[in-house]
Amino acid sequence: MRLTIRWLMIGCMGIALAFVCWANPSVAQDVPLIYTGVPEGSVWLGVKLGEHESNILGRFTGQTYAIKTMDPEALLNANLEPLPTAIIAATDVEHLRKLSAKFAPLGVAVFNVASDDEALRQACLPGLLHTPPSARMKADAVAQWQKKHPEAKVEAWAWHPDFEKFAGRDLNNRFRKAHQVPMDSEAWSGWAALKMVSESVARTQSINPQQILTYLREEMEFDGHKGMPQTFRDTGQLRQPLLMVMAGKLVGEAPVLGVVDTSNLDSLGLPSCKAITKQ
Amino acid sequence: MKALTGVMILCIALAGKAMAEPTYRIFVTNEKDNTVSVIDSRTNKVEATIKVGHRPRGIGLSPDHASVYIALGEDNAIGVIDTKTLKVVKSIPSGSDPEAFAVHPNGHIYLSNEDANLASVLDPVSGELLAEIPVGIEPEGVGITPDGKRVMVTSESTNMVHVISVPDHKSIANILVGARPREVTFSDDSKWGYVTSEIGGQVTKFDVAASKIVKTVKLTSIKKVKPKGALLSRDQKTLYVSTGRADSIAVLDADNLELQTTIPVGKRVWGLALSRDSSRLYTCNGIDNTVSVVDTAAQKEIAKIAVGDMPWGVVIDD
Numbered sequence: 001m002r003l004t005i006r007w008l009m010i011g012c013m014g015i016a017l018a019f020v021c022w023a024n025p026s027v028a029q030d031v032p033l034i035y036t037g038v039p040e041g042s043v044w045l046g047v048k049l050g051e052h053e054s055n056i057l058g059r060f061t062g063q064t065y066a067i068k069t070m071d072p073e074a075l076l077n078a079n080l081e082p083l084p085t086a087i088i089a090a091t092d093v094e095h096l097r098k099l100s101a102k103f104a105p106l107g108v109a110v111f112n113v114a115s116d117d118e119a120l121r122q123a124c125l126p127g128l129l130h131t132p133p134s135a136r137m138k139a140d141a142v143a144q145w146q147k148k149h150p151e152a153k154v155e156a157w158a159w160h161p162d163f164e165k166f167a168g169r170d171l172n173n174r175f176r177k178a179h180q181v182p183m184d185s186e187a188w189s190g191w192a193a194l195k196m197v198s199e200s201v202a203r204t205q206s207i208n209p210q211q212i213l214t215y216l217r218e219e220m221e222f223d224g225h226k227g228m229p230q231t232f233r234d235t236g237q238l239r240q241p242l243l244m245v246m247a248g249k250l251v252g253e254a255p256v257l258g259v260v261d262t263s264n265l266d267s268l269g270l271p272s273c274k275a276i277t278k279q
Numbered sequence: 280m281k282a283l284t285g286v287m288i289l290c291i292a293l294a295g296k297a298m299a300e301p302t303y304r305i306f307v308t309n310e311k312d313n314t315v316s317v318i319d320s321r322t323n324k325v326e327a328t329i330k331v332g333h334r335p336r337g338i339g340l341s342p343d344h345a346s347v348y349i350a351l352g353e354d355n356a357i358g359v360i361d362t363k364t365l366k367v368v369k370s371i372p373s374g375s376d377p378e379a380f381a382v383h384p385n386g387h388i389y390l391s392n393e394d395a396n397l398a399s400v401l402d403p404v405s406g407e408l409l410a411e412i413p414v415g416i417e418p419e420g421v422g423i424t425p426d427g428k429r430v431m432v433t434s435e436s437t438n439m440v441h442v443i444s445v446p447d448h449k450s451i452a453n454i455l456v457g458a459r460p461r462e463v464t465f466s467d468d469s470k471w472g473y474v475t476s477e478i479g480g481q482v483t484k485f486d487v488a489a490s491k492i493v494k495t496v497k498l499t500s501i502k503k504v505k506p507k508g509a510l511l512s513r514d515q516k517t518l519y520v521s522t523g524r525a526d527s528i529a530v531l532d533a534d535n536l537e538l539q540t541t542i543p544v545g546k547r548v549w550g551l552a553l554s555r556d557s558s559r560l561y562t563c564n565g566i567d568n569t570v571s572v573v574d575t576a577a578q579k580e581i582a583k584i585a586v587g588d589m590p591w592g593v594v595i596d597d
Contacts, residue, residue: 056396056416057437060453167435167459170417173394199438203455223436223458223478263503 028064031207032082033197036099037090039069043114045179046187047088050194052178061202065194076102083108085207086197090114090190100128107210111193112236114186121235124273127213130237131189131196133158137269141242141254144267148259156242159188160250163243166227188224192238196222228265234273239265299345301597302362305552305561306347307570308335309587315349316570316586317365320554320595323572323582327365331358337379337421338550338592341403342386347594348403350377350390357388357401362596371406374399379462379592381421381430383445389430391418398432398443410448414441422463422472424487433460433474440474442490452490457481464509466533473518473533475506482506482520484536496536501525508551510560512575519560519575521548528562528573542578544571550592563590 054065072095086109099110104127112130121134141156161182175183200215221229226241244252260267305318317327337350349358356370380390388401400409415434422431430443442451457479472485480499485492498504505523518531527541545564552561560573572582
């Protein structure tokens, strides 16, 4: 009996201590991030889940995230002091080009989280990073799939709410729990941008935009819950497996097994800036 | 102090006495069909298939080997199987979605609650939840140093090893490692820890006392490598790493992490167990629905045993 009480006390002390530890985190650094575009819809919900998960990471590595929203025109005209660590942009192509022109010389990464525009990848704009698959990536995935299933009317998506492999199930559950709606491709693209920024900040222990951009381009190996490390091409495009969908139902993955080498993500889309001149 | 040491020695002696004759049984969790396969390690034959609760994954033995614990993710519980009678004797509420766990020398179960960003401490005797410790996103692997002083939990979606002290459950350090860390194991002297990173394709060795990484190696020379399970040989010289979709065991020098060879086994290899004499390594092949038996001296698979649907984890009572 006495022993039980002792263990109980030790247990209680443990709980109390754990609580005290978490109630008093050491002074955390605020990471300045800007979201530009309409703060609603799937992309925004993805960004919000990413922000939440970045704060969980930051609890252990000493940062907090509270993303600020700005209208694209206002952002283009603003004189930002301090500079944001990164910009998340869900805007049209024209604004993306202008944002890149303004912020690339300042060394700030601009994440395109909404456009699949092929020309934007071919432009190889410095500082512009693309989390959604490009139009050509999706077309290549469909073409690979149709080599095996010639008649299939299939689509290639960045994400699917029924995807379970590679802890896809966990990510889908987290999104549904946070927002009460299924996670789609747009949401994935928004979520991925935030996760990559916070991981870069945690690993470099820096909020300097140039340092983060360099880390993202050169060292980042992102786990986007798609089973392979994801890195950026020199075009700014994030390499990624795609999910094959027929009439809304998940049917497979690309690169397509039996058609190409599934470990090489460069069978989808424009592999590099150099490859443009070759075409 | 002397008295305390005396009590401890007595306890260890008693525990030793209490340890019954081994059953030589291998226990395997089958994630998809909610069963545990029981294999006789002397014959490599399945002697029983036990219905357990839902989504059995993590598996471990009580310090006296009298009980086999099973993490039942969809039942939010730890199931308990009597090692001798093979009866499911109880199911202990564990907090939400337990995936993996480790058993402390004092008998307490430290487990990861995958969807709650927590590690929980469970007393399997009283059924009491003793503590909940906040960790990162998708906590998975749990390791306890053999000296019982540190618990380490990997969080797969924050890419960390969380170092927690025992018994006060203080956060000592949070070590960033490669993407999707899955499992952590320790040397017998509690000096060195090893963690596998599935998406990073790497193994990291760290100094336990300093909570500092000493070496990281990429295993990406092995095509499709996804490091998952990790175990040290009894002589502490070799680290065995299961490689997931690369369908093999990577054999590493535990000192410098140099890759020595790979041993082909079944498809999507995850859980590992080693016989007491270090001569046999058992591997869970999730897509094959088999367990491979590897002769560690010959570095060769010598048998493949059909088990249930999607084997995940394995322990041996020998």
